[in-house]
Amino acid sequence: MSMQGQPLLVTSLIDHAAREHASREIVSRWADGSVTRSTWGEVGKDARRFAAAMTKLGIAKGDRIATLAMNHGHHLVSWYGSAGLGGVLHTVNPRLFDEQLVYIINHAADRVLLFDAMFLPIVERLRDQLPTVEHFILFDAPAQGDYKSYRELIGAEDGRFQWVDLDERDPVGLCYTSGTTGNPKGVLYEHRSNVIHAITEIQPDVFDMSNRSVVLPIVPMFHANSWGIPFAAATVGAKLVFSASNDAQVLCDLIHNEGVTHSAGVPTVWIAMFAHMDKTGIGYGKLARVIIGGSACPRAMIERFMKDDIEVAHAWGMTETSPIGTMGKRPWNWDAMSFDEKVDNVAKQGCPPFGVELRIVDDEDQILPRDGETSGRLQIRGPWIIQRYYRADEDAADEDGWFDTGDVALIHPDGVMQITDRAKDVIKSGGEWISSIELENAALGAPGVQEAAAVGVYHPKWDERPVLLVVKKPGADVSEASITAYLGDKIAKWWLPDEVIFVDALPHTATGKLLKRQLREDYKDYRLKSLAAA
């Protein structure tokens, strides 16, 4: 070969950061309110200590190491340390309900579970159902009983561990996503996909991250790698500010005290932040760039940021896309746009960076035009897009690499993608999916229910909550309470509809299917009674 062929490895990211950005800080604001400081240099050394400690516990290349933890520096160390021993770091979402937690930890066959003390009740409650987990390790508390202590394990090592030999196609991370039906599915990230994603993400038209950036990933590390930020930050030596709490006051204080320039999170965080800012009169500090993902940013929020001279942009993606699929960027003719045109632009989901390709197709998989008018199922492919779910028998992408995102979108002639609807009939609540169909099927079993439709309606904290529309059987004696009681042991508690609304009829297609799009349209501005009361 004429040029060199070093593999693209996650370990090279931490080696680079530790070597070239040794003194740049990593700040952790813990659940107990304390703040600790580390550096990329120390994270690099601690990652080697972590790998050494895991190796002593018998953990080896290919093993899964799970975390049940908020954002903090120890969590970051575990990511890189696991990568360096060839492990697969499995970030578990502590907000999942018990059945899901048990399912995914068993499906992943995690051998280690590292967790924050705040999640001790979950561990205590579920540990008997987790036979593969040999080691339970507390991230942020001393050892107790057979729970080991991260700090004690790390403290016993000298940091001279040599990374194991790795191929760039080796797996390095695992994150489960709740599908529309059936069990959660695992997305298994590779070294190569993570590294290409990291280099891509730092570019001016994506996250615009440099050595001067101070990044507060409000998005949890258990949500699609915190959108890749811990990897991107290592690439350029950005300062990272982690918070185990998403309380507005806490975040606002961190933004001011640490000089945060970039934040990334769901839009709902900003509702509380704006309320806090309005109450206290405090400003943005050095904050310059707000990245919004998870769900669409309300137009009023976009306008407020823009009027305050804060660069706001949508990131669109999913666990299966590492997660950057598109990013709102200021186009080359930005300066010539009116304020409203700018808001229109920002309100869309943005453009694919080099590496990913988008297309929209109709129900017969025919490719639709990028005319800004025709909507179709959004598909995506590229080197950081899923090929196959963990331990699945079939590919998730077709033979050409196209992965169906479950969103319905149109693509404008200038390449800007705009989500217009959802192909998969799901309700997005707290970053997870509730299957409308499963909810409806369960409701159909309730006495007196003739037909039911579940739709997601806006909720400021959860993004969406389900509302169940019910057509009663003629003469049936049925109430909201009777339906909710019936559903209680059929579905997860967090799936229970916030309201049951009785209607005379539901709209249908010509072939008799529920017209979900119309229902979503009809209820898009519906205000939950629980909110009206608050």
Added chain:
Amino acid sequence: MSMQGQPLLVTSLIDHAAREHASREIVSRWADGSVTRSTWGEVGKDARRFAAAMTKLGIAKGDRIATLAMNHGHHLVSWYGSAGLGGVLHTVNPRLFDEQLVYIINHAADRVLLFDAMFLPIVERLRDQLPTVEHFILFDAPAQGDYKSYRELIGAEDGRFQWVDLDERDPVGLCYTSGTTGNPKGVLYEHRSNVIHAITEIQPDVFDMSNRSVVLPIVPMFHANSWGIPFAAATVGAKLVFSASNDAQVLCDLIHNEGVTHSAGVPTVWIAMFAHMDKTGIGYGKLARVIIGGSACPRAMIERFMKDDIEVAHAWGMTETSPIGTMGKRPWNWDAMSFDEKVDNVAKQGCPPFGVELRIVDDEDQILPRDGETSGRLQIRGPWIIQRYYRADEDAADEDGWFDTGDVALIHPDGVMQITDRAKDVIKSGGEWISSIELENAALGAPGVQEAAAVGVYHPKWDERPVLLVVKKPGADVSEASITAYLGDKIAKWWLPDEVIFVDALPHTATGKLLKRQLREDYKDYRLKSLAAA
């Protein structure tokens, strides 16, 4: 595999640019003063036309296609079109002397030579010595004799050519570099190395290129891929402004008329630009970022840019490094620095982006500390660094990938690299190397010469020109004219020293070698008589 494995291809760069940035302009200012406009969309289509036309001429995967051309849109098309048929685009430097041109075209066994009409005299003079070249094609003029016309060839095709199947490790580009001794050596770029380099280059701490950037690569396309700019620009859909002339007035007009935001070139270009600006009172327009490479930017020039609020930064690298090895970046504590500290920072060569590693070693290859004080031979490795020269029998890098750059440097504790001297005894003139040792050896043959030393002294146009220091044999009748006449047919004309200076003695090491470092130091402020007269 769990994630997708699309290869990293140069063809994907042009496909992305043509699809996502179709209307973004590519401007060419030709040698005759005319300006033409194309777009990334048209370049993408023309590249397919080019590939189809070459295929009809019998050119196939692996074949070398040479260009002898300045910067313009047709040249850009040939890069991407050649990549798409699996060809190797060989950029030939028209400033080389005839022997070098003949050597490298024969060594590369180029089957096609595309050239600008302004280089017709070179082609006419040398074509009989270029037996492998089957097709001579004029980029910017109608067909004449057996010289074909690029525009006619392209015009006959429909742009529906399908790219051939490619592996990311396939070669795609070739650029020769004049070594210190012996014949020029070819650096064979691969798809993977070019693509990783392109994604790396756009980041804020390197070129900081986005869709809004308007980039004027003053550096020629035959110099290390114009520092990779034509690839980086496709990645983000930047507007490119090409000029076949580097005349200050022409460049200044383009900067103003086209809204240029980024320029990249050698520092000497800016001496003429500043003179033009001082004379006319014209400003920088929208220019925001000036990237300086090829040789060190004088401190006074850095200060002028900084006072004028232009971001100026060094790029350091070489043909063998694609070429970015380091880049001057604003460190995280930039705002806290004094003006002088900032200038000190910018005057150094900068930091390696993620992907490349640097080290300095002593004469026994022992690694030296990054203490900002100890100088050593600078070595580099990474996925866009050379492994082996084209058709060489041995690797250019050692078994760990370390490639010796020929520079002597120190590395500061914060990772900033600073060139302090040159390990290889060369004089850099017009972007090419003159071997001091070969020049000295030739001079030693001249009657009356006892000892000779060649050193490079500053020249505003050529960066450096050679001066020959001569100790006469006792009683010899020898003059500048006699030595120059003797050298006339021994070395290339452009190697002839600008001055011969007679000295009583030359400094030596304890073992009797010439103390070149001291001579370079003694003559670093030497002013050539030809300049004093001007």
